[in-house]
Amino acid sequence: MKSLSPFTLIVTFVCLALVGLALVPMLPVKLNPSRTLPGFTVRFSMPGTSSRVVEMEATSKLESMLARIKGVKGMYSTSSNGYGSITVDLDKHADVDAVRFEASTIIRQTWSQLPSGVSYPYIDMKVPDANTARxxxxxxxxxxxxxxxxxxxxxxxxxxxxxxxxxxxxxxxxxxxxMEWRLEYDSEQLRTLGISISDIQRAIQLHYNKEFLGTHNMDTAGGKQWIRLVLIPDGVSGQFIPSDITVTASDGKIIRLDELVTVARMEEAPQxxxxxxxxxxxxxxxxxxxxxxxxxxxxxxxxxxxxxxxxxxxxxxxxxxxxATEYIREELNKIYFRTGLTVLILLVFVWIITLNLKYLLLIVTSLAINISVAVIFYYLFGLEMQLYSLAGITVSLNLVIDSTIVMTDHILHRRNLKAFMSVLAATLTTMGALVIIFFLDEKIRLNLQDFAAVVIINLAVSLFVALFFVPAMIDRIKLVKRQSVKRWVRSHIRIRRLTVYFTHFYQLLIRFLLRWRVAVCILLLLGFGLPVFLLPEKLEGEGKWIERYNKTLGSSTYKEKVKPVVDKALGGSLRLFVQKVYEGSYFSRNEEVVLYANANLPNGSTLEQMNTLVKRVETYLSGFKEIKQFHASVYNARRANLQIYFKKEYQHSGFPYTLKANLIGKVSELGGGSWDVYGLQDQGFSNDVRESAG
Incomplete structure (x- = not known):
């Protein structure tokens, strides 16, 4: 403090704040966190084979080899008719690039041991959550x-x-x-000439084959560049010319392809x-x-x-x-408004208590400098500006203002910085409590780590602001203690009366709770709830106590007449939480209201059958004016997906839930396949009766 003047300190913090403001557009902004647990999926195809053969010949062999990779946390696979996939979850400390290289090496070594009909497996690294990946x-x-x-x-x-x-x-x-080139041939002519279909395919493949020769390093004006050298046959220009291709017959005679086939260009059959x-x-x-x-x-x-x-x-x-950014903008604007309202309320309270414009100016500038400087660390640590991190900024504003107020009042009263040790201790305690988030389960940590990081950064920056910027500002703006304000507060009779009334009421409340402490404890216990609703309906086995339980708590009379009353009377809030909140909903993300429907058809189905089935649902959905858009994706003959988006005014009404119920009834009537209808953050519907093996 002695070596740096107040003006130098203020200019330094202002410069840092300007750097932070310049970095704001470079921060990634999205509605929800995009980080995901590391992992990858290995996919391959094996046309014309059953799921059992795919499992025995390919999936199990690849699984046993991939399990050797260091850092594998979990692995599960799916073997279907004609294809298979293996999903590998990695430990949070695993080096993703190294694991991917090791996995590709293992696949290259294992491929020679797989049956000839298996395609070369490819690695698909795990993408971010659905909101970011789509x-x-x-x-x-x-x-x-x-x-x-x-x-x-x-x-x-x-x-x-x-x-x-x-x-x-x-x-x-x-x-x-x-578009595709369709070649029609005369099978009798080919048989006479001793030419097979594979001979024609091989001739076309060799004609268009490009041979990789290597790379060449050449010097250019901009430095050295590597050039990839590929040998391309003469006459290959992207146009299919049958007269340029020759096929060798069984007797060694060379025949042009246009003499063997009739070529027509037409649209490819839809896939x-x-x-x-x-x-x-x-x-x-x-x-x-x-x-x-x-x-x-x-x-x-x-x-x-x-x-x-x-x-x-x-x-x-x-x-x-x-x-999709329309919805993101709308939600983020709500967060910005709430954050601004929080700051405004805090500043209004400061103004009411102090009635000092210079004091209010100090709080506002300190807060602005604090957040602006913190942006630099947001950028350096790669934090995202999304729902949780913006909530962390809002929560930390009160703590940041507290540090500024404590230091300001202490300097005005005592003319020293000894209060900083108390501010430091309180701030470090809060930061230490937030560090525990980084040791939670990985799925929870990925949601909350940005929240904790933002709060910790803001608090850390507030320490430097309180120690250096606040004293410098007090010195430059000549802020002095307002004795008249304190005398006005102490002499205000109404405030003193309210204090007396509140103290008297609090005293009576304490006496009442002490007198009826047993009843109060019972009421609190029942308010939380006893897990009587979790008692099993019947116990299996033999024994005196099991027999008594089944005759009393397991009897039909108790279950039909007594249990509903007892569960409500003794279950409390615990019963409501267990029965009404399904697992995982606490950490649900605030995303656009979307209703999903997946269709699955059995083996032997055609693409047109699936397309006709989806069109029927599309015709049904087109009759609702409340729907903004619905996207239909027919991937193949056995799998299709529908995504339904709602207009803004109907997103949070009862219509999405009504449509979901009606859609479930509609797809149940259609039949022909199985459907999954889900979304709206509640339990989904599925009429899939297939059983998975292994």
């Missing part, structure tokens, strides 16, 4: 042209421009059926479907990276799309079909 922007492309040409235009002119934006994870285009509101269009979905500021990224994408619209050919139109 697209946050979707656009619809319309034009007076075929879908495949519209999609090709988007691939060549729109997708590359958006991909240049920092923060874009991936851009998916869907809705068009790809999947994706629709919004039941309409077939070209859709472009944009997904952000985990650490991106989705609000800022959304603005950049929208600006780029406006520029793209100006260059579209005549008749081409691009419409925004879905924008």
């Amino acid at each position: 697209p946050f922007l979707s656009f619809t492309l319309n034009a007076p042209s075929t879908p495949i040409l519209i999609q090709q235009y988007a691939e060549e002119h729109i997708k590359p421009r958006l991909a240049k934006l920092q923060g874009i994870y991936k851009i998916d285009l869907s809705g068009a059926t790809p 999947s479907y994706y629709r919004i509101n039941g309409l077939n269009s070209i859709y472009m979905s944009v997904t952000a990276v985990e650490t991106a500021n989705q609000l800022q990224l959304s603005n950049e994408v929208m600006r780029e799309m406006e520029a793209i619209r100006l260059t579209l050919p005549p008749g081409y139109e691009v419409h925004t079909s879905y924008d």
